[in-house]
Amino acid sequence: MTDILLMVFAAIAILGAAATAIQKNPYDKLISLGMLFAGVIPFVVAGGYLDVAISLALIVPITTIILLQAVWRCRL
Amino acid sequence: MDMLTEMVHIIVAFAVAWILFIATDIIFRLPEKGGVSGAKAIGEEIEKAGGNINGGYMMGNIVSSPDASAGTLLAACGVFIAGIWGGLFAAVLVYIGNRICHDKGYAGTTGAVIATFVIYAFITYAGFAPEQFIAGMILAILTIQGISHKYASKVLGKLWRLRA
Amino acid sequence: MIVESICAIVALYASIRILAEKNTLRKLPFLNVLNFAITGLIALILPHPMGIAAAAAYFVGSTLESNAIASTFAKQSEVADD
Numbered sequence: 558m559t560d561i562l563l564m565v566f567a568a569i570a571i572l573g574a575a576a577t578a579i580q581k582n583p584y585d586k587l588i589s590l591g592m593l594f595a596g597v598i599p600f601v602v603a604g605g606y607l608d609v610a611i612s613l614a615l616i617v618p619i620t621t622i623i624l625l626q627a628v629w630r631c632r633l
Numbered sequence: 634m635d636m637l638t639e640m641v642h643i644i645v646a647f648a649v650a651w652i653l654f655i656a657t658d659i660i661f662r663l664p665e666k667g668g669v670s671g672a673k674a675i676g677e678e679i680e681k682a683g684g685n686i687n688g689g690y691m692m693g694n695i696v697s698s699p700d701a702s703a704g705t706l707l708a709a710c711g712v713f714i715a716g717i718w719g720g721l722f723a724a725v726l727v728y729i730g731n732r733i734c735h736d737k738g739y740a741g742t743t744g745a746v747i748a749t750f751v752i753y754a755f756i757t758y759a760g761f762a763p764e765q766f767i768a769g770m771i772l773a774i775l776t777i778q779g780i781s782h783k784y785a786s787k788v789l790g791k792l793w794r795l796r797a
Numbered sequence: 798m799i800v801e802s803i804c805a806i807v808a809l810y811a812s813i814r815i816l817a818e819k820n821t822l823r824k825l826p827f828l829n830v831l832n833f834a835i836t837g838l839i840a841l842i843l844p845h846p847m848g849i850a851a852a853a854a855y856f857v858g859s860t861l862e863s864n865a866i867a868s869t870f871a872k873q874s875e876v877a878d879d
Contacts, residue, residue: 558798559842565805569812569831576816584821584870591828591862592812595835598855602839607847610839614855618862625869639799671867674874678822696829697864703856706833710840711849723849730857734864767837768800771807774833778826779811 559603570596583628587621642761646769649755650705653748654773655792657701661740664691664793668736672697679782687793688786692778698736699727701744702777706770708748712756713763720749801841808834821870825863832859 573593577586594617601610658664664687667673672693679689695702704727711719724745731738755761777785811831818824836856840848 558801562801562805562838562842565809569808572812572816582821584866585824587866588815588821588824588828591859592815592831595808595831595859596812599835599838599842602843602848602851605843607843607845607851610851611847611854614851614858618858618865621862622865625865629869629873636799643799643803669864669868670871671864674867674871675822675825678820682820682823692826693867696825697860697867699857699860702833703860706836707849707853707856710837710852713840714844714848715846719846719849723853726850726853726857730853730860733857734861764800764841767841768803771804771834771837775807775811775830779807779814779830782823782826 563600563603566596566599568596572596583631587624587628590621639765642765643768643772646755646761646765647772648769649751650709650748650766650770651773651776653751654701654705654744654770655777655789657704657744657747658691658695658740659792659796661701661743662796663694663700663740664688664789665797666690667693669697669734679786682783684783684786685790688789689782691789691793692782692786695774695778698734698741699730700736700740701748702770702774703727703730704741704743704745705748706767706774708745709752709763709766709770712749712752713767717749717753720752721746724749801838804834804838804841808838822867825867828859828863832856832863 573589576589667690675693676689680686707723708720711723727741727745728738731741752766811827814827836852839852
């Protein structure tokens with residue numbers, strides 16, 4: 558059962574990565590990056606590394622917030 | 634437990650979770666205004682797409698801070714993992730999360746505590762399993778945020794007019 | 798087993814809706830649905846006492862992320878309008 562679930566998450570992560578590469582608007586890129594992260598974290602949890610999952614869940618949003626200060630300078 | 638019973642249980646859990654989190658959010662006046670600037674912008678965007686402004690504000694508030702819907706989901710996860718104390722621990726975590734997101738945190742914490750006791754009562758007296766409430770809550774948030782923003786915000790606006 | 802399938806189907810549906818939606822601010826509710834499904838699945842995949850903390854940390858973190866994206870986008874649109 559978990560194998561089928563992980564295939565679904567792999568599909569979500571690949572879709573998110575492709576959308577991050579393709580889209581033009583920088584905010585859309587950040588939203589797709591959030592989708593990529595949502596697809597990746599169940600792999601960390603299925604491996605049993607809950608501490609890694611907690612630290613990732615805190616580091617990734619902070620990285621996004623710092624990246625927003627760079628996106629702020631882009632012209633839409 | 635056969636498959637049909639489980640499906641009926643999930644549908645009942647969906648109805649209970651929907652009523653629980655919508656009632657808690659409306660009692661704590663989430664549709665009144667956008668709490669932060671992001672929630673306000675999402676509400677105005679949904680109104681521009683043909684929806685209701687108060688329903689839009691409530692959907693924006695659900696997106697931008699953990700409110701009663703997040704409280705219900707995390708309480709279900711807590712009860713699934715560690716019984717009633719897990720649910721109360723999840724309520725504490727929801728309060729901390731609300732403070733991180735610059736929110737007062739009454740709606741989320743109250744929702745989590747109420748949901749813990751409701752889910753525990755259903756498990757003890759009606760033979761439900763806690764994971765059925767996780768599925769029910771995910772279906773409930775899907776009907777509000779995921780099907781059609783226009784009609785969902787109109788339904789929420791009608792419920793808000795009953796309260797106001 | 799039904800519960801996990803429901804969560805996975807909802808997650809896949811939400812990610813397809815994110816890609817199909819054109820408006821940036823209206824993508825965020827679909828991202829919220831995806832985060833709900835993943836939070837539920839973290840608890841379902843590995844029932845361990847620290848799983849509650851992991852699910853809550855993931856949910857709060859992703860909420861903070863969408864809050865920051867929405868408020869920065871709104872502020873930049875206001876500046877562009879002036």
